[in-house]
Amino acid sequence: MSGVRCRNEKLMELGLTLPGFVQRSKVIASLPSLGLLTLAGLTPEDWEVTYIEVADIQDLQSLPGSFDLVAISSFSAQIKEAYKLADLYRAAGVTVALGGLHVTACPQEAIEHADTIVIGEGEPVWPELLSDLERNRLKPVYTAKGRSFNLAEAPMPRFDLLDLQRYNRLTVQTQRGCPYACEFCAASIRLDPKYKKKPVHKVVAELNAIKQLWPKPFIEFADDNTFADKKNGRELVKALIPLELQWFTETDISVANDPELLKLMKESGCAQILIGLESPKRSTLDGVEQNANWKFNQVDRYTDAIQKIQDAGITVNGCFVLGLDDADTTSFDDILDFVQRSGLYEVQITVMTAFPATPLYDRLLRENRILKQEAWELCTLFDINYKPSQMTVDDLNNGLLDLTRKIYSDDAVNKRVRRFFKRKKELAAMRERSRFAPVPKIPVKNV
Numbered sequence: 001m002s003g004v005r006c007r008n009e010k011l012m013e014l015g016l017t018l019p020g021f022v023q024r025s026k027v028i029a030s031l032p033s034l035g036l037l038t039l040a041g042l043t044p045e046d047w048e049v050t051y052i053e054v055a056d057i058q059d060l061q062s063l064p065g066s067f068d069l070v071a072i073s074s075f076s077a078q079i080k081e082a083y084k085l086a087d088l089y090r091a092a093g094v095t096v097a098l099g100g101l102h103v104t105a106c107p108q109e110a111i112e113h114a115d116t117i118v119i120g121e122g123e124p125v126w127p128e129l130l131s132d133l134e135r136n137r138l139k140p141v142y143t144a145k146g147r148s149f150n151l152a153e154a155p156m157p158r159f160d161l162l163d164l165q166r167y168n169r170l171t172v173q174t175q176r177g178c179p180y181a182c183e184f185c186a187a188s189i190r191l192d193p194k195y196k197k198k199p200v201h202k203v204v205a206e207l208n209a210i211k212q213l214w215p216k217p218f219i220e221f222a223d224d225n226t227f228a229d230k231k232n233g234r235e236l237v238k239a240l241i242p243l244e245l246q247w248f249t250e251t252d253i254s255v256a257n258d259p260e261l262l263k264l265m266k267e268s269g270c271a272q273i274l275i276g277l278e279s280p281k282r283s284t285l286d287g288v289e290q291n292a293n294w295k296f297n298q299v300d301r302y303t304d305a306i307q308k309i310q311d312a313g314i315t316v317n318g319c320f321v322l323g324l325d326d327a328d329t330t331s332f333d334d335i336l337d338f339v340q341r342s343g344l345y346e347v348q349i350t351v352m353t354a355f356p357a358t359p360l361y362d363r364l365l366r367e368n369r370i371l372k373q374e375a376w377e378l379c380t381l382f383d384i385n386y387k388p389s390q391m392t393v394d395d396l397n398n399g400l401l402d403l404t405r406k407i408y409s410d411d412a413v414n415k416r417v418r419r420f421f422k423r424k425k426e427l428a429a430m431r432e433r434s435r436f437a438p439v440p441k442i443p444v445k446n447v
């Protein structure tokens with residue numbers, strides 16, 4: 001189920017007039033489901049497989065295709081549409097399997113809309129599910145919990161199933177999980193808590209398969225934190241250099257500590273990294289990362305780290321979460337001030353979102369702060385469904401709208417871009433000057 005989701009009408013209205021916002025939405029709206037392509041890669045050859053994007057279920061005139069089995073992936077924001085689609089297929093006599101992040105979080109709910117559901121990673125159970133179906137022994141639930149999938153066994157995703165005209169970039173996964181444990185995180189750590197990496201030669205094979213279809217692709221790594229492990233990160237980017245790609249990924253600010261890695265990232269075609277900075281204020285970050293309070297301990301290094309990364313020629317997309325506990329109405333100006341001071345090239349602002357089965361969701365539920373229970377359609381990162389601790393819901397929504405206006409205005413976007421390129425030019429000139437500068441005389445000390 002493709003397309004960006006946002007119920008916040010005022011934000012949508014505003015967003016549509018802001019070039020920076022529209023640009024990002026276009027990129028976001030056009031990526032395929034790597035989860036489904038991966039399962040297709042694990043499907044035996046005697047099965048005929050088709051990949052379909054359903055952007056808006058309301059637009060469906062008739063059910064696409066005629067199938068023995070329909071596999072639907074799930075994120076919370078689109079789950080109600082996914083259930084509707086599943087119900088329609090089942091009513092037409094087609095067997096439906098549901099899996100993915102939301103189904104893993106809420107299996108009891110999902111089972112009502114499917115013949116079978118998969119909890120956790122798909123790979124450990126998909127072949128068994130298909131063989132059970134062939135033998136008319138389909139079970140209602142398959143669980144991969146406790147059967148952590150070894151990425152050395154990862155199948156080749158079926159990129160060949162895609163209608164490539166629809167996409168402006170493709171995703172490849174180099175790892176799953178993250179060594180950190182942010183309270184709100186609803187990514188692959190919720191499928192399997194183990195942090196694990198795909199062997200680099202397998203990543204390269206996937207990229208080469210894409211290059212067969214699309215000679216000069218733009219790749220988005222579908223990782224949670226690509227450079228958490230620096231040694232693996234260096235090995236990966238070295239292997240990317242000969243592929244001549246352009247790529248984007250998500251990671252944390254510790255890449256700034258490794259100049260060799262930054263150099264290799266640039267050389268291998270890194271266009272941008274997205275970093276969850278969350279807040280520029282130390283107290284707001286207290287307790288966000290639950291293993292070692294990592295973000296709380298890093299925040300004082302943010303501006304320096306951003307400069308080091310951008311000076312290596314890699315733009316940073318800094319992400320901020322509005323409405324974290326401890327953030328009050330002054331927090332919006334704090335973010336704006338930080339964005340202007342730090343020289344960030346690109347910015348993303350979202351509101352704190354309690355995705356099901358996250359520690360954040362459990363805590364807000366305990367504290368009686370979830371506004372509408374099971375309103376999963378609001379899990380878009382742009383809609384507010386909880387009582388903020390230091391302001392009202394209206395304050396938070398107004399702060400979001402106001403900051404959106406200020407951060408994505410034509411003028412603000414241009415200023416950030418111009419600043420990055422001006423600095424790049426200055427650095428290049430400095431390097432040039434130092435190349436031709438006379439060898440400095442070493443002062444001789446009088447002894």
Ligand code: B12
Binds near residue numbers: 032076097100381
């Ligand atoms: C790439 C990406 C996108 C892409 C592609 C989305 C897609 N169609 O898959 C785009 C940019 C389009 C996108 C959009 C959105 N995204 Co997004 N996205 C990601 C990202 C970076 C990687 C996801 C990925 O490819 N993972 C790798 C694959 C292999 O994993 P997987 O999909 O989970 O699949 C495995 C299992 O879940 C399972 N499985 C999955 N489906 C099925 C189905 C069956 C039948 C079975 C058996 C098994 C199974 O098997 C797979 C292999 O093990 C993650 C963040 C992250 N770092 O993980 C966020 C993330 C998934 N996105 C998120 C969100 C919120 C959104 C949006 C709602 C944002 C918005 N407001 O529009 C939209 C929703 C789009 C939609 N219409 O559904 C959240 C989802 C949280 C949640 N629990 O719901 C995440 C975790 C980011 C976050 N900030 O928390 N996203």
